[in-house]
């Protein structure tokens with residue numbers, strides 16, 4: 222289990238080293254525009270199994286396959302006209318499409334968890350793209366964090382959670398989007414996970430509404446894809462949502478200008494793009510502060526359920542859910 226985790230620079234030498242480690246069946250964390258992914262050769266079942274071991278995932282959830290371009294994606298999944306139009310509109314970018322898997326694609330059964338469909342995306346981050354090109358094949362990659370914990374948006378976050386368990390991490394700086402990709406099942410269009418591409422943008426491109434699962438007041442019916450756990454993204458402290466003020470024994474994460482006394486803000490001006498980019502680092506910082514000050518709870522100000530607010534609120538509800 223214990224190995225030395227190499228910290229690689231995002232230059233030609235670092236990317237060549239990372240591609241070599243992946244080709245040898247190693248696990249390499251790399252930056253995407255959403256969060257850092259923990260990559261393995263999607264065709265190598267042993268390497269993919271290593272992802273679950275390194276993350277300590279309780280069960281084999283299906284993983285997202287990352288490819289360099291649409292041509293590579295079409296070798297793995299069956300695209301209809303609508304899927305092709307969505308890829309043309311939003312790739313490279315924070316959109317994952319769930320499509321029929323080509324049986325001869327050579328993708329490990331562990332990646333699709335035995336389903337007849339595959340989740341696939343073409344990331345926009347230049348380092349992810351350079352790595353996919355250098356490696357020359359598909360990479361299975363969930364977020365590069367221990368199972369159930371907050372997703373990493375810097376290389377330091379990856380090291381904090383996975384040092385000694387993975388071969389390397391490529392340091393590409395902080396992730397710009399900050400929440401995971403939006404997952405869409407294409408036929409018929411259904412939102413499986415709100416994410417870095419707003420639902421409104423998908424609906425505008427499709428010219429039709431996209432079914433999104435309802436959210437009950439108690440958070441019981443969260444937007445769901447197979448293998449998504451209700452409790453996820455969990456900091457050590459308890460989480461209280463819709464907090465309009467700060468109570469005794471709390472660290473308060475604010476949003477917008479009207480949060481006097483908040484220790485941390487997702488965006489002082491109330492900007493959802495900034496809030497998404499800040500979210501996971503803010504949860505980590507609040508957790509550290511809570512530990513240092515003996516606060517038992519992290520309170521979070523309300524955010525609107527529109528645009529990127531949907532993805533942010535989804536992650537916050539999971540962070541606040543009862544821990545399994």
Ligand code: TXA
Nearest residue numbers: 255257258283284338339340363364401402446447448
């Ligand atoms: O932004 C992201 O999407 C990040 C970065 C690293 O690319 N990746 C990521 O992967 O979030 P992961 O493994 O944490 O999320 C995979 C999600 C799971 O919730 C799973 O249920 C869903 O994708 N999924 C995978 N294959 C599926 C399938 N065939 N049908 C439905 N959902 C699927």
Ligand code: MG
Nearest residue numbers: 363364365372
């Ligand atoms: Mg994850």
